[in-house]
Amino acid sequence: MPKTSPTADGRGRHESLRAPHSRAAIADRRRAELLEAARQVVLERGMSSTRVADVASATNVSGGLIHYHFATKDDLIAEMLRASSLEEQQQLERVASDSGDAVTRLDRVIRHYLPRTKDDQSWVLWIEAWAASLRSPVLRNILAELERAWLAVLERVIREGVAAGELDCDDPSGAAERIDALLDGLLLRATVHPEAISRRRLLEHARTVAAHEVGLDRSAFPRA
């Protein structure tokens, strides 16, 4: 039986490489399903009041099955966050490496940060995770990795823009840290007090700061 984290064992990783009806593939699919359900439940109920029974019933599965696939509830949640972080990193990579000039790409990364709709809850997960990570080295590592990915992407886009002569910035790493911090702060506020600040204003702030950091005028970025 499993109970080992999928990244911890030595076997091949990608479900898609396996026979789709092999036992390993079935288990992988079930694991993914449970992780997704856990994500939903955490979004709805919050991390600390999520019960394993909730995840079970959201998947129409017995409570025992959760502990068949995941040793503890903390394991389940950590794996869920790891999976979410990985997915986020992949999306990020895609957004940042798409074609376009430096300003276009930077603006795309910024827009990717921001919530899409009024009640986009994607950041709820990370706010909960920040708090939980204060008590869990495991979660802290997962978050640190995601954070590094964000910083790396911002820095890379800026550096490439500078190299191409499109941007002007003598401290890409510092600029990335400042933009990243600004966006985290704005998003935190927007998620906790959605009525206090509009998406439009969020985006405007982000573009204002980004433009300045890369030595351009605000008008170099798209209008509202």
Add this chain to the structure above:
Amino acid sequence: MPKTSPTADGRGRHESLRAPHSRAAIADRRRAELLEAARQVVLERGMSSTRVADVASATNVSGGLIHYHFATKDDLIAEMLRASSLEEQQQLERVASDSGDAVTRLDRVIRHYLPRTKDDQSWVLWIEAWAASLRSPVLRNILAELERAWLAVLERVIREGVAAGELDCDDPSGAAERIDALLDGLLLRATVHPEAISRRRLLEHARTVAAHEVGLDRSAFPRA
């Protein structure tokens, strides 16, 4: 018997105005003592794993007493946050209204934001509160008030600096929002991953952005 929040009843507020051995004064002191203990316990154990028994034993008091003074555990924690928020606002007010030119005051506000030492845990409380507020309108209101206070102070200092001809900023409210967001983001990072960014760098980022927002050169603010 009490069980009413101190801000909810109509009686006079300040313990210091009462006879120090009157029953009301004793109850007020006990309440304050319990709130402070709750704060300690939350800092140590986290919000969701804080037990009322922990607060009781940290105060050398019976478990029942907690529920004599506070209807529920959630009440206790909300009151504790309200008290912390109020204290924070008072400190803030003091820091911002002390004498000095605009740059000095702005720099003082910024430094007040930042943690004093390597393991200053003051922000832990607010990170936990952000997460918890996602599920509690009561907490959300407490945080919104504190947030408004921060923004108001930043905006006021900038406006007064502009009026005095010391600063140049055509959107004090926007600048305050951006500086505030930057600081929240930086502090979040510094608290969750203290090893990832030094206090010095934090302060440097804050001063860099603040200087730009008020139309000054970085050199107008103190060096490291």
Add this chain to the structure above:
DNA sequence: CGAGGTGCTGACTGGTCGGTCAGTTAACAC
């Protein structure tokens, strides 16, 4: 075919913890 392993069930348990309550002590009112 049969043996052994895998995915899964659901009843159960042991511990935890918020909240209650009957009772005690001492301050205060009259």
Add this chain to the structure above:
DNA sequence: GTGTTAACTGACCGACCAGTCAGCACCTCG
């Protein structure tokens, strides 16, 4: 001093819930 009420105790309870376990059905491989 006598009655009343505030502050407080600590035993208790009942709900909740993570994790266990015996057993079952099915797949797969020899």
